[in-house]
Amino acid sequence: MDNNELRDSIQNFSLDHCALGNQGYNRVLLQLFGLTGHGKSALINSLRYVLNGRKYEIHAKSGVISSGGAVTMERRAYKLTPTITVVDNRGFGKMNDYEMRMIYAQLGNVMPLNEKVEWKDNYDNFLSQLEDSGLDPNYTDFTVPVFVYKVEAILPEQEMSQMRDFFKNCRKVTGVFPIVVLTYKTRGNYIEIVKMFKSLGAEIVVAVENYSEEDQLQTLERSRDFLWFLKRALNDITFRMEQKKDPKEERIEIKKFLLKYVHDIDVAEKMKEEKMKQHARKGDKDVIGAREREKTNDIREAEALNRGEANKIEETRKREEDRKREEARKREDRKREEARKREEARKREEARKREDRRREEDRKREEARKREDRRREEARKREYRKREENRKREEALRREEALRREEAIREKAFPISKYYGKILLFPTLTDVGIASLHDSAFMKAAIIRPGFAGRPYRLRWHNIRTEERERGETGSERK
Numbered sequence: 001m002d003n004n005e006l007r008d009s010i011q012n013f014s015l016d017h018c019a020l021g022n023q024g025y026n027r028v029l030l031q032l033f034g035l036t037g038h039g040k041s042a043l044i045n046s047l048r049y050v051l052n053g054r055k056y057e058i059h060a061k062s063g064v065i066s067s068g069g070a071v072t073m074e075r076r077a078y079k080l081t082p083t084i085t086v087v088d089n090r091g092f093g094k095m096n097d098y099e100m101r102m103i104y105a106q107l108g109n110v111m112p113l114n115e116k117v118e119w120k121d122n123y124d125n126f127l128s129q130l131e132d133s134g135l136d137p138n139y140t141d142f143t144v145p146v147f148v149y150k151v152e153a154i155l156p157e158q159e160m161s162q163m164r165d166f167f168k169n170c171r172k173v174t175g176v177f178p179i180v181v182l183t184y185k186t187r188g189n190y191i192e193i194v195k196m197f198k199s200l201g202a203e204i205v206v207a208v209e210n211y212s213e214e215d216q217l218q219t220l221e222r223s224r225d226f227l228w229f230l231k232r233a234l235n236d237i238t239f240r241m242e243q244k245k246d247p248k249e250e251r252i253e254i255k256k257f258l259l260k261y262v263h264d265i266d267v268a269e270k271m272k273e274e275k276m277k278q279h280a281r282k283g284d285k286d287v288i289g290a291r292e293r294e295k296t297n298d299i300r301e302a303e304a305l306n307r308g309e310a311n312k313i314e315e316t317r318k319r320e321e322d323r324k325r326e327e328a329r330k331r332e333d334r335k336r337e338e339a340r341k342r343e344e345a346r347k348r349e350e351a352r353k354r355e356d357r358r359r360e361e362d363r364k365r366e367e368a369r370k371r372e373d374r375r376r377e378e379a380r381k382r383e384y385r386k387r388e389e390n391r392k393r394e395e396a397l398r399r400e401e402a403l404r405r406e407e408a409i410r411e412k413a414f415p416i417s418k419y420y421g422k423i424l425l426f427p428t429l430t431d432v433g434i435a436s437l438h439d440s441a442f443m444k445a446a447i448i449r450p451g452f453a454g455r456p457y458r459l460r461w462h463n464i465r466t467e468e469r470e471r472g473e474t475g476s477e478r479k
Contacts, residue, residue: 003220006227007051011081013234015142018241025142025247028084028237029077031107031174034148036091039183042210043148044078044086049211049218050226051080056216060088075106084230095162097265100169104261107145108173108254109138139247142240144233145170145178151188151207155196156321157328164200169261173254176240179233182207204232 001009015022032040041060049056059078076088089106092099105111147167149155155163170178180197182190185207194205206229209222 003224003227006224006231010051010084010227010230010234013081014083015237015241018238020241020244023241023245023247024139025241025245026083026140027142028234029109029141029143030080030084030086030146030233031089031109031143032087032146032148033089033103033107034091035153036093038091038148038150038153039210040091040148041088042212043181043183043208044088046208046211047080047086047226047230048078049216050223051230056211056213058213075111080230084234095159095166097269100166101258101262101265104169104173104258107143107170108258109141109143110254110258139251142237143174144176144237145174146233147178147180147202149180149182149193149197150184151182151190151193152184154322154325154329156325157332160196160200167201169257172257175250176236177201177203179203179229179236180205181229183210185209204236206232 013028015025015028032043034040044060045056045058048059060076074090077085078088079085087106089103092103102111147170167178170176180202182193182197182205186209190207194207197205206225208225208229211218211222
């Protein structure tokens with residue numbers, strides 16, 4: 001999707017086109033919040049320049065005044081499209097309880113637009129302001145929190161847990177996790193900042209380089225960053241609008257959250273004051289001395305400011321804080337690197353063990369397969385030998401049976417016992433037909449059945465000399 005298609009998609013977006021319709025919402029509020037001087041107002045000017053303008057114009061004033069405060073002191077609404085409005089909220093200097101409850105009130109849209117925002121450090125005053133917002137409640141705005149943070153700033157390690165809680169509370173107030181927009185992306189390593197905010201729970205982190213009067217030449221990728229920021233915010237809204245929502249019920253939940261949050265802060269503050277009073281009543285000299293020292297230090301700092309030494313003290317303090325933040329960042333980087341290496345080593349060891357187990361299982365399966373093949377081969381050989389033995393026994397039985405049948409047939413056809421001893425000698429082979437003389441020591445004769453005209457029906461060969469011995473005859477008598 002090119003820049004023109006992205007721009008058209010953003011300008012034509014409507015809550016009526018969502019899966020369940022607008023459900024009572026008719027406007028999208030992109031609520032910008034963040035520390036003072038991090039580029040919220042400049043981001044609004046850049047968004048209007050990329051979406052609507054051919055010429056760069058300053059709609060939202062940005063910067064920090066000489067006294068250290070912010071230029072934006074009220075909630076200003078700027079219309080981007082018929083459906084999308086971006087709100088420039090007052091920035092905060094510290095993430096203390098008093099400022100944070102006012103930020104939540106702005107995000108919950110319980111404070112009026114285009115009016116000055118004053119930090120209320122009194123519980124009753126805040127409740128009064130919260131009650132006044134109920135006179136003319138706004139149920140029709142779908143709020144998306146946008147946290148603006150410049151890349152070159154360093155988030156102290158002690159504030160990371162506060163920032164994580166801050167993101168969670170933003171989701172409780174608006175139902176959406178804040179979108180983090182990193183400004184001044186070319187002034188530092190924004191990739192590391194992206195990782196940091198991802199680790200704090202942010203789901204969408206976008207880095208941009210704001211346009212300004214001095215630098216207003218539009219480029220393809222630079223403008224594309226702003227368009228993608230708006231497109232991803234609208235995609236998140238579309239996803240949320242697929243679920244059933246009740247604007248009035250959500251307004252009630254926001255008010256409940258603010259009341260509980262402010263009440264908890266007030267209770268904690270009162271308990272702290274009560275403890276301090278108890279220490280004072282007991283004559284805790286250390287506490288009293290600490291207070292006196294704090295007062296003395298405050299007086300000295302005020303005198304130093306009057307003498308023009310405030311700048312030096314502030315610079316020294318900032319350098320010290322920067323040094324500590326840098327050391328903390330390096331320690332954190334080393335810890336992450338060590339944790340990453342340990343995790344990689346653990347994964348490699350697990351992969352090696354899995355590979356060894358797999359190879360061992362393959363070896364066992366191969367041995368089992370070979371044993372099974374040997375068993376089958378032996379069974380096949382035994383079966384073959386068994387079949388061969390059965391075949392030989394059957395053949396022997398068949399031959400024996402055939403011989404018995406043949407012998408029975410011959411005996412029935414020509415009973416030799418009837419003609420035993422009756423010998424007919426044939427002088428020539430022609431007369432015998434089948435007899436033969438092939439041994440000088442023996443003479444073979446055929447016993448024939450009379451009446452067959454010299455054709456022997458059954459032959460039986462006899463040893464003539466054996467017959468002579470049995471009869472007691474001599475050669476002369478035979479002749």
